[in-house]
Amino acid sequence: MEKYGVGSCGPRGFYGTIDVHLDCEARIANFLGTTDSILYSYGLSTMFSAIPCFCKKGDIIVVDEGVHWGIQNGLYLSRSTIVYFKHNDMESLEKTLEKITAKNQRAKKLRRYIVVEAVYQNSGQIAPLDKIIKLKEKYRFRVLLDESNSIGVLGHSGRGLTEYCRVPIEKIDIVTASMGHALATEGGFCTGSARVIDHQRLSSSGYVFSASLPPYLASAAITAIDVLEQNPDLTSKLKENIAILWKGLSDVQGLSLASHPESPIVFLRLEKSAGSMKGDLRLLEDLANHALKEESVFVVVSKRSTLDKCPLPVGIRMFVSAAHSESDLLKACSSVKKVASVVLKDHIHP
Amino acid sequence: MITIPYLTALTTYFSYGLLFAFGQFRDFFRKIFDWWQASNLQGYAPICLGLEDFYIRRLYLRIQDCFGRPIASAPDAWFDVVERYSNDYNKTLKRTEKISRCLNLGSYNYLGFAAADEYCTPRVIDSLNVFSASTCSTRVDGGTTTLHKELEECVANFVGKPAAVVFGMGYVTNSAILPVIIGKGGLIISDSLNHNSIVNGARGSGATIRVFQHNTPSHLEKVLREQIAEGQPRTHRPWKKIIVVVEGIYSMEGELCKLPEIVSICKKYKAYVYLDEAHSIGAVGKTGRGVCELLGVDTADVDIMMGTFTKSFGSSGGYIAGSKELIQYLKYTCPAHLYATSISPPAAQQIISSIKVILGEDGSSRGAQKLARIRENSNFFRSELQKMGFEVLGDNDSPVMPIMLYNPAKIPAFSRECLKQNVAVVTVAFPATPLLLARARICISASHTKEDLLKALEVISQVGDLVGIKYFPAEPKKQLQHQEQQPGKETIKLE
Numbered sequence: 001m002e003k004y005g006v007g008s009c010g011p012r013g014f015y016g017t018i019d020v021h022l023d024c025e026a027r028i029a030n031f032l033g034t035t036d037s038i039l040y041s042y043g044l045s046t047m048f049s050a051i052p053c054f055c056k057k058g059d060i061i062v063v064d065e066g067v068h069w070g071i072q073n074g075l076y077l078s079r080s081t082i083v084y085f086k087h088n089d090m091e092s093l094e095k096t097l098e099k100i101t102a103k104n105q106r107a108k109k110l111r112r113y114i115v116v117e118a119v120y121q122n123s124g125q126i127a128p129l130d131k132i133i134k135l136k137e138k139y140r141f142r143v144l145l146d147e148s149n150s151i152g153v154l155g156h157s158g159r160g161l162t163e164y165c166r167v168p169i170e171k172i173d174i175v176t177a178s179m180g181h182a183l184a185t186e187g188g189f190c191t192g193s194a195r196v197i198d199h200q201r202l203s204s205s206g207y208v209f210s211a212s213l214p215p216y217l218a219s220a221a222i223t224a225i226d227v228l229e230q231n232p233d234l235t236s237k238l239k240e241n242i243a244i245l246w247k248g249l250s251d252v253q254g255l256s257l258a259s260h261p262e263s264p265i266v267f268l269r270l271e272k273s274a275g276s277m278k279g280d281l282r283l284l285e286d287l288a289n290h291a292l293k294e295e296s297v298f299v300v301v302s303k304r305s306t307l308d309k310c311p312l313p314v315g316i317r318m319f320v321s322a323a324h325s326e327s328d329l330l331k332a333c334s335s336v337k338k339v340a341s342v343v344l345k346d347h348i349h350p
Numbered sequence: 351m352i353t354i355p356y357l358t359a360l361t362t363y364f365s366y367g368l369l370f371a372f373g374q375f376r377d378f379f380r381k382i383f384d385w386w387q388a389s390n391l392q393g394y395a396p397i398c399l400g401l402e403d404f405y406i407r408r409l410y411l412r413i414q415d416c417f418g419r420p421i422a423s424a425p426d427a428w429f430d431v432v433e434r435y436s437n438d439y440n441k442t443l444k445r446t447e448k449i450s451r452c453l454n455l456g457s458y459n460y461l462g463f464a465a466a467d468e469y470c471t472p473r474v475i476d477s478l479n480v481f482s483a484s485t486c487s488t489r490v491d492g493g494t495t496t497l498h499k500e501l502e503e504c505v506a507n508f509v510g511k512p513a514a515v516v517f518g519m520g521y522v523t524n525s526a527i528l529p530v531i532i533g534k535g536g537l538i539i540s541d542s543l544n545h546n547s548i549v550n551g552a553r554g555s556g557a558t559i560r561v562f563q564h565n566t567p568s569h570l571e572k573v574l575r576e577q578i579a580e581g582q583p584r585t586h587r588p589w590k591k592i593i594v595v596v597e598g599i600y601s602m603e604g605e606l607c608k609l610p611e612i613v614s615i616c617k618k619y620k621a622y623v624y625l626d627e628a629h630s631i632g633a634v635g636k637t638g639r640g641v642c643e644l645l646g647v648d649t650a651d652v653d654i655m656m657g658t659f660t661k662s663f664g665s666s667g668g669y670i671a672g673s674k675e676l677i678q679y680l681k682y683t684c685p686a687h688l689y690a691t692s693i694s695p696p697a698a699q700q701i702i703s704s705i706k707v708i709l710g711e712d713g714s715s716r717g718a719q720k721l722a723r724i725r726e727n728s729n730f731f732r733s734e735l736q737k738m739g740f741e742v743l744g745d746n747d748s749p750v751m752p753i754m755l756y757n758p759a760k761i762p763a764f765s766r767e768c769l770k771q772n773v774a775v776v777t778v779a780f781p782a783t784p785l786l787l788a789r790a791r792i793c794i795s796a797s798h799t800k801e802d803l804l805k806a807l808e809v810i811s812q813v814g815d816l817v818g819i820k821y822f823p824a825e826p827k828k829q830l831q832h833q834e835q836q837p838g839k840e841t842i843k844l845e
Binding site: 003004005006008009012013014016017018019022043045048068069070076077121180184199202203205206208209210211213214216217 | 519658
C-alpha cells in the first residue's frame with residue numbers, strides 16, 4: 001500500500017493497469033490451467049458484464065432457474081431469448097435443449113449458451129458438470145460456468161468444479177468467478193481461451209468504463225493463490241468440517257438440509273412453509289436472532305431483493321470455513337437444534 | 351458543442367474510409383485462407399460474428415500500444431510507465447523490465463491522494479491489520495463493520511444530505527440503483543452524453559428512456575412537456591415517476607452541467623433529479639463539495655446524489671446520498687447491497703481520512719491548499735493551451751480538459767510522441783466518443799507543480815506543431831524582441 005497507494009485512479013485503458021494486475025491475471029490463468037484471464041474490480045459486475053459481451057439480441061440462452069441476481073441482470077441486459085430449466089435437473093435440461101434445436105433449423109448463425117453455477121448461492125447444490133458437458137457436445141451449445149463458491153473448495157487441490165468432476169477445463173468456454181468468497185479479496189475474474197478474453201478487453205462494459213481493482217487487493221489475490229497451492233490440506237480440512245456439520249445437522253427438528261453434502265454452503269430449509277415467503281422469512285429471522293443472542297452463533301437468512309426472480313425457497317445459510325475447529329462446529333449444531341425446537345415448535349411435523 | 355471545421359471533417363472521413371477499405375481487403379484474404387484450413391469448431395456459430403469485432407481487429411489493434419499502458423508505481427504526478435514491445439505488429443504486447451519516469455496527465459488524481467499520503471496511509475495500514483483486506487460477506491450478512499457506519503455518516507455530512515449508503519464499486523452503484531427506484535411505467539430522461547453505467551442501469555430498469563440534447567435546458571423542457579402530454583407509450587396513462595439524470599462534470603467534455611436551470615425546470619414539472627458527481631465531488635467547489643456548491647444550488651433540491659470515490663479520494667467505491675426514507679428503502683431492496691461483498695475496510699478508511707483532510711479536520715490546512723491548487727492549475731493550463739491555438743473543451747474550474755484531435759492518424763502520433771518526451775497522455779477514440787471527434791484528454795491534479803505544468807505545455811506545444819492540431823490561430827506572442835535574440839530556440843512566452 002505504501003508503494004501504490006490505495007486506489008488505482010483510472011480505468012484499465014488509461015493508465016489504470018498496474019503491473020500487479022497483470023501478474024494477478026497471469027497467476028490465475030496459471031493456477032487454473034487456461035491461457036489467459038481478465039480481472040474485474042467487483043464480483044457482481046463480472047457476470048453482468050461478461051454475458052452481454054458475448055450474447056446479443058437473438059441468441060438463445062438456457063439457464064438454471066436458481067442463478068443469482070448478477071447473472072439474471074446480465075441476461076436481461078443482453079436481450080437474448082432466455083429459457084429456464086428446473087433447478088439442477090438434468091432431464092429438464094435435456095428436454096429443453098431438444099426442444100430448442102428441433103424448433104430452430106436455421107440455428108447455424110445463432111449462438112447458444114448454457115449458463116450454470118458450480119455451487120448455487122441460493123440453494124447450495126452442485127451442478128453435475130460431466131453430464132452437462134455430454135449434453136453440450138451432443139447439442140452444440142457453449143457453456144458459461146460461474147465458479148464463485150467453488151474455487152478453492154472443490155477438487156483436491158482447490159481448482160474448482162472441473163477438477164472435482166474430472167473434466168478438462170478447455171471444454172468450458174467461459175469460466176467466471178468472484179474472488180470475494182474463498183480467496184478473501186474483492187473483485188472477480190473471467191478466464192477461458194485467448195479469443196474470449198481479448199474480446200472482453202474492449203467490449204465488456206464493466207471492464208472498459210470502470211476503474212480498475214485497487215492494487216493491494218490484486219496482491220492479496222496473488223498471495224491467496226500462493227497459499228492455496230502450497231497448503232493443499234486446507235481443502236481437506238474444509239471437507240472434513242463440512243462433513244461434521246452435515247452429520248450434526250441432519251436431525252434438526254423443523255428444518256431439513258437442502259444442499260449437496262459436499263458444498264461449503266449448508267442450506268437449511270423449512271420443512272413446513274408458513275404460507276408466504278414473508279412469513280418464512282420472519283420465522284427464520286426469529287431463529288437467527290435467537291441463535292445470535294442466546295448462543296452466540298451467527299447464521300444468516302437468505303435475503304431476496306425485489307428485483308430477484310429466483311423461485312427457490314428461502315432458508316438459513318451457514319458458511320463453513322477451514323478455520324472452524326471441530327468443537328466450534330459441534331457447538332453450532334447443538335445450538336441450532338435447541339433454538340429450532342424453541343422457535344419452530346408450531347411448525348414441526350407431528 | 352463542438353463544431354468541426356469542414357476541411358478537417360472531410361479528411362477524417364477519408365482516413366476512416368481508407369482504413370475501413372483496407373480492413374475489408376485483409377478480411378477477404380483471411381476468409382479465403384481460413385477456407386483452406388478447416389477449424390475445429392464445427393457446428394458452432396463463431397463467438398464473434400461478422401462486423402462485431404471488425405473495429406477491434408483492423409483499427410484498434412494497430413494502435414493498441416497507446417492504450418492500456420501498464421504502470422509500475424502509484425499514479426501520482428510522476429510515475430513509471432512499463433515499456434512494451436511487440437513482435438507481431440501489435441497483436442500481442444509483451445512487457446519488458448524497463449520503466450520510464452513520465453509526467454502523469456492521465457490519471458484521475460484530482461486532489462493528489464493517489465500516492466501514499468502522510469495522514470491517510472498510516473491509518474489505512476492500521477485498519478488493514480485490524481479488519482483484514484476484505485470482509486468476505488455481503489453487507490447484510492456480516493459485512494457491516496463500525497468503519498462502514500462511520501463512512502456512511504461521514505459521506506452524508508460531507509455531501510450535505512441526511513443519509514448515505516456506500517457500495518464497493520461506482521459502476522455497480524448506477525447499474526443496480528436505477529432498476530430499484532424506477533421500473534416499468536416510469537420515465538427516465540437522460541443527457542445524451544451520459545456515462546455507460548447510467549445507460550446500463552436505465553436499460554436494466556425497464557422504464558422508458560428519452561434523451562435530451564447535451565446540457566441544453568430548453569430542449570429538456572421541450573422533451574418533458576411532450577412526454578408528460580403523451581403519457582405512457584401505449585396506454586397514454588400518466589407516468590408513474592419521472593427521473594432526470596445528469597452528471598456533474600462530463601468526463602469526455604470537461605463541461606459542468608447547467609444545474610440551476612435544470613433544477614428549476616424539474617421543480618416546475620415535478621420530476622426527480624438524479625445527479626452523478628463522479629468527477630466533480632471533491633474537485634470543484636470552494637470546500638470541495640461538488641457542483642452544487644460551485645453553482646449555488648441547494649442540496650435539498652437535488653433528490654438523489656450519487657458519486658464515486660475513485661477520482662478525488664484515491665480509493666474505490668460509490669455512494670448514494672438522499673433522504674432517510676430513500677436510503678432505508680435502498681438498504682432493503684438494492685441487489686448491490688444484498689448480494690455483493692461490501693467495500694473493503696482499508697478503502698473505507700482511506701475515504702474517511704481523505705474527507706477529514708479536505709475538511710481540515712486533521713488539523714492542517716492541506717485540504718484547502720489542495721483545492722486552491724487544483725483550481726489554479728486547471729485555469730492556468732487551460733488558458734495557456736487556448737493561447738497556443740489548441741482547441742480545448744470544457745468550462746473554467748473543471749480539471750478535465752480534452753484537446754481535439756479529430757483525425758484517426760493523429761491519435762497514435764500524439765500519444766507516442768508525447769511518450770518519447772516522457773509525458774503520458776490519454777487519447778480517446780471510438781467507442782467512448784463519437785467516431786469523428788477523437789480527442790486527447792488531460793486531467794490536472796493538485797499534486798502537479800508549476801514546473802511540471804510548464805514542462806507539459808512545452809512538450810504538448812512541440813508535439814502539437816509536429817502533428818498539426820493547432821486548429822485555432824495562436825495568440826500573437828508578446829515580447830517579440832526576446833524571440834529575435836534567440837532565433838533557434840522555440841520557447842513559450844508567458845505573461
